[in-house]
Amino acid sequence: MADNKEKENAVYEYSDSGHGYENRQEIYYNDNVGGRAVFVDSKEQYEADEPYNDEVYLPEKDRGKAPILQVNGLGIDFGGLTAVDNFNLTLGRTEIGGLIGPNGAGKTTIFNMLTKVYEPTRGDIIFDGKSTKGMSTVDINKAGMARTFQNIRLFDKLTVEENIKVALHHTTNYGLIDGMLHTPKYRHEEFRIRKEAMKYLKIFGMTKTADYRAGSLPYGAQRRLEIMRALATKPKLLLLDEPAAGMNPSETAELMDTIKEIRDRFQIAVFLIEHDMSLVMGICEGIVVLNYGRTIAKGSASEIQSNPKVIEAYLGKSRGKMEEEKHENLEEALSKGRLASAPSGKPDAGKEAE
Amino acid sequence: MAERILKSVSVRALKGAKRGGQYRKEAMIAYGILIAGYILLQLGAATGIIGRNLQGQFVPICVYMALAISLNLVVGISGELSLGHAGFMAAGAFTGVVVTRVLEKSLSFAPARLIIALIAAALVAALAGFIIGIPILGLRGDYLAIVTLAFGEIIRNFMNVIYFGLNEKGHLVFSFNHAIDGIEDANRVITGPIGATGTTQIATFTGAMLLTAFTLFVVLNIKNSKQGRAIMAIRDNRIAGESIGLDVKKYKLMAFVVSAALAGMAGCMFGQNYSTLAPVKFNFNTSVLILVFVVLGGIGNIWGSMIAAALLTILPEALRQFSDYRMLTYAVVLIVVMICTYNPAIKARIGAVWSKINPFRKRSKDNSGSSGKKGKEAA
Ligand SMILES: Nc1ncnc2c1ncn2[C@@H]1O[C@H](COP(=O)(O)OP(=O)(O)OP(=O)(O)O)[C@@H](O)[C@H]1O
Ligand SMILES: [Mg+2]
Numbered sequence: 136m137a138d139n140k141e142k143e144n145a146v147y148e149y150s151d152s153g154h155g156y157e158n159r160q161e162i163y164y165n166d167n168v169g170g171r172a173v174f175v176d177s178k179e180q181y182e183a184d185e186p187y188n189d190e191v192y193l194p195e196k197d198r199g200k201a202p203i204l205q206v207n208g209l210g211i212d213f214g215g216l217t218a219v220d221n222f223n224l225t226l227g228r229t230e231i232g233g234l235i236g237p238n239g240a241g242k243t244t245i246f247n248m249l250t251k252v253y254e255p256t257r258g259d260i261i262f263d264g265k266s267t268k269g270m271s272t273v274d275i276n277k278a279g280m281a282r283t284f285q286n287i288r289l290f291d292k293l294t295v296e297e298n299i300k301v302a303l304h305h306t307t308n309y310g311l312i313d314g315m316l317h318t319p320k321y322r323h324e325e326f327r328i329r330k331e332a333m334k335y336l337k338i339f340g341m342t343k344t345a346d347y348r349a350g351s352l353p354y355g356a357q358r359r360l361e362i363m364r365a366l367a368t369k370p371k372l373l374l375l376d377e378p379a380a381g382m383n384p385s386e387t388a389e390l391m392d393t394i395k396e397i398r399d400r401f402q403i404a405v406f407l408i409e410h411d412m413s414l415v416m417g418i419c420e421g422i423v424v425l426n427y428g429r430t431i432a433k434g435s436a437s438e439i440q441s442n443p444k445v446i447e448a449y450l451g452k453s454r455g456k457m458e459e460e461k462h463e464n465l466e467e468a469l470s471k472g473r474l475a476s477a478p479s480g481k482p483d484a485g486k487e488a489e
Numbered sequence: 490m491a492e493r494i495l496k497s498v499s500v501r502a503l504k505g506a507k508r509g510g511q512y513r514k515e516a517m518i519a520y521g522i523l524i525a526g527y528i529l530l531q532l533g534a535a536t537g538i539i540g541r542n543l544q545g546q547f548v549p550i551c552v553y554m555a556l557a558i559s560l561n562l563v564v565g566i567s568g569e570l571s572l573g574h575a576g577f578m579a580a581g582a583f584t585g586v587v588v589t590r591v592l593e594k595s596l597s598f599a600p601a602r603l604i605i606a607l608i609a610a611a612l613v614a615a616l617a618g619f620i621i622g623i624p625i626l627g628l629r630g631d632y633l634a635i636v637t638l639a640f641g642e643i644i645r646n647f648m649n650v651i652y653f654g655l656n657e658k659g660h661l662v663f664s665f666n667h668a669i670d671g672i673e674d675a676n677r678v679i680t681g682p683i684g685a686t687g688t689t690q691i692a693t694f695t696g697a698m699l700l701t702a703f704t705l706f707v708v709l710n711i712k713n714s715k716q717g718r719a720i721m722a723i724r725d726n727r728i729a730g731e732s733i734g735l736d737v738k739k740y741k742l743m744a745f746v747v748s749a750a751l752a753g754m755a756g757c758m759f760g761q762n763y764s765t766l767a768p769v770k771f772n773f774n775t776s777v778l779i780l781v782f783v784v785l786g787g788i789g790n791i792w793g794s795m796i797a798a799a800l801l802t803i804l805p806e807a808l809r810q811f812s813d814y815r816m817l818t819y820a821v822v823l824i825v826v827m828i829c830t831y832n833p834a835i836k837a838r839i840g841a842v843w844s845k846i847n848p849f850r851k852r853s854k855d856n857s858g859s860s861g862k863k864g865k866e867a868a
Contacts, residue, residue: 272728276733284729288726292725293721301733314716316710317713
């Protein structure tokens with residue numbers, strides 16, 4: 136029955152957070168700092184000032200190579216509501232990029248547009264040199280983009296190993312007849328992909344869980360399995376929607392290492408949404424800050440951090456809030472999303488985190 | 490590196506969820522049931538414990554088991570409700586009747602005729618499944634159920650208006666929507682609403698049992714193959730399935746067509762068990778009956794649906810002595826079984842009692858208690 140309900144509500148499935156625009160507050164960043172970060176007085180001015188898709192946003196090592204992802208003026212309206220507007224991005228071949236912003240900023244919506252779960256209302260997405268116009272979610276994955284979901288979407292009743300094997304689907308070479316009759320070809324291929332699935336499990340140290348049902352894993356392990364599954368489709372770009380949500384600090388620290396390891400080993404780009412600032416600041420080479428569906432800042436971790444207004448008004452506050460919630464009630468914090476929405480009231484919350 | 494995290498993953502919390510060797514275990518139970526059933530029924534018939542009436546049910550029991558297994562491919566493995574399974578059964582039954590009648594003179598070896606008929610039935614039913622599946626598999630849940638219901642009825646009604654006969658030369662004559670004039674009764678193969686007549690009954694218990702085993706073999710193999718994984722993945726999470734590049738429509742259609750083909754073969758065997766067979770036999774009630782087997786056996790539980798099919802085919806015969814109250818008793822039994830298998834509280838109690846009296850206690854301990862609980866968590 137739950138299944139049916141899920142289907143009925145398909146339209147709303149992606150508003151994971153379920154918050155509207157009404158309880159958001161305007162934030163303005165007045166300080167102008169040097170470097171690549173752009174902090175502006177208003178979103179309008181920001182739009183006028185931003186140097187779109189400038190190579191300047193690419194990390195040193197990726198300059199000169201064609202970027203894996205280029206997004207120009209991306210926007211989407213839900214009815215009369217503009218969820219994302221004028222989003223621009225250039226992501227290097229092997230860059231780890233971060234997308235941050237308060238709850239309801241439109242981060243997940245951007246992922247959904249990139250993977251064509253939603254068709255953008257405006258703008259272009261150039262993935263690996265090709266426009267994704269007219270592509271479906273399936274085409275996008277075949278083109279080399281894989282993702283994880285904010286609200287974990289595993290194949291719950293399949294085992295951990297099967298979850299990865301199913302992602303190896305397109306590299307498994309046998310037909311329906313082989314599958315029905317378990318021919319030698321079937322056996323040979325199954326043996327091969329079993330070994331390959333184990334290889335992915337090993338990266339995350341989860342070989343021991345191979346035979347367990349995916350739905351029965353603890354939260355953190357489920358998140359890791361989702362990343363493995365995405366990785367098994369051999370993407371050029373990996374999109375991670377809050378990969379550290381529900382993980383404890385030590386798990387998060389390990390996740391950071393793992394993400395870096397994946398990038399180095401497979402030489403792919405990673406674009407991630409995360410509320411855990413330790414992770415974002417720790418591994419992201421370029422960061423985009425989103426609010427009300429509009430970009431309010433772009434730059435490296437230090438550039439984003441170096442703005443005292445940002446720290447106080449946004450990052451600091453959320454850090455404090457995050458710690459608090461972690462201790463109090465992890466469950467509740469998770470369902471709410473860990474970052475408090477926008478910097479409302481309590482100026483001392485920021486200091487608390489320092 | 491991450492091995493450390495895993496230590497914090499309590500292994501006890503994971504217990505009961507382990508599914509290693511699940512397919513082998515499932516296959517062993519299912520084939521075991523078939524073999525045990527075959528031996529028991531043969532012995533019962535030989536010693537006269539099982540009466541004539543019930544012996545007449547042997548082929549239908551196998552056929553319904555095969556139907557339950559094949560429907561499980563759609564309902565359990567693909568996760569879609571289908572209410573038109575009897576339609577594919579009908580397509581297979583009448584195809585089989587026509588094929589065996591045509592071959593009767595030229596091919597006297599009955600098993601060979603039966604095998605050719607089975608293949609033809611599978612192809613026709615698969616084609617029907619394909620034609621029906623393409624437009625409807627974009628639909629979901631209840632809508633799909635309603636449309637499959639309608640198509641099942643369309644197939645049956647289509648059978649009401651087709652006429653097949655053999656002319657003097659022994660060639661097949663087909664006519665649509667009107668009786669075949671000039672062909673004597675004995676040479677009529679299918680006569681509209683009267684259905685198939687004059688069929689030589691070549692279905693045997695052993696043959697039907699082998700067909701059930703074949704159906705089981707195919708479905709269990711698919712379940713443990715790349716195709717089956719894709720089908721189950723899409724069932725578990727359609728959006729995630731798309732995100733890893735699985736073509737949802739293709740795999741829904743695949744499950745539907747294979748299931749239809751297997752139902753066609755079962756229908757063919759069914760048709761060869763009766764000298765006359767009217768299309769009305771394949772009405773909505775039959776579709777529901779097959780679905781009841783699947784639901785009673787526990788959706789997705791293949792051997793469960795086999796047992797349900799066997800018991801519910803025997804039960805009405807066994808209840809014959811209660812004549813007037815037969816259907817009432819049948820309904821009451823159904824309701825009781827449903828409550829016992831689907832009410833979590835009652836299920837847990839039965840599970841607790843069972844774990845005490847279970848002779849294979851150690852083995853069942855891993856997955857008895859947890860399966861119900863896990864189901865609830867997932868909901
Ligand atoms: N399908 C939809 N229909 C209508 N509104 C939607 C839909 N999907 C998202 N929205 C709205 O778009 C806005 C952005 O939502 P989104 O889920 O992208 O936020 P987010 O930045 O990912 O937030 P969080 O940090 O909580 O995950 C929200 O106001 C949400 O309600
Ligand atoms: Mg989100």
